[in-house]
Amino acid sequence: MRNRLTAFILTGMVLGVIVGFATNIWVGGDKTLAKDVAGYYHLLADIFLHLIKMIIAPLVFSTLVAGIAH
Template sequence: MKSKKLTALILVGMLLGILVGYLFRQHAGDDAAAIKSFVDGMSILTDIFLRLIKMIIAPLVISTLVVGIAKMGDAKSVGRIGGKTMGWFIGASLVSLTLGLIMVNILKPAWR
């Protein structure tokens, strides 16, 4: 039940973001100064949000790994899991890097 509530809150947040963006665009029109002012104000909130997420991720991942390794006990199984983890990490990194390079070459965001 809690998962459904969180999903609903995320969807409401997305819809509110779309609505605020649409209403602001209707209000500001093509006024570049108003748009820049709004974007600068919103960027403070997004920076705070992203920094909070980054602050939480590293301790969460490290503590999860430490607890997982502590519960395993056997050094052989820890090594096997560690090897699989490194394989998945390297594989996911290569896939994301390749996908990013392909998308940059297709969309060329810096050349527009």
């Protein structure tokens, strides 16, 4: 199971580098297009961070309850 998770993480990192490089080539030197594309990536990053924040509170609560109950 651990090797599978490592493979997923490494695959995600490689895909991120490939997408970033492809976006850099596609945008070229056009600054207005670069700002638009960066805005789309920023939206995806904001959604990801909000999802992570939604997980933290229940995780902390369940850890405290389990610790007290134990």
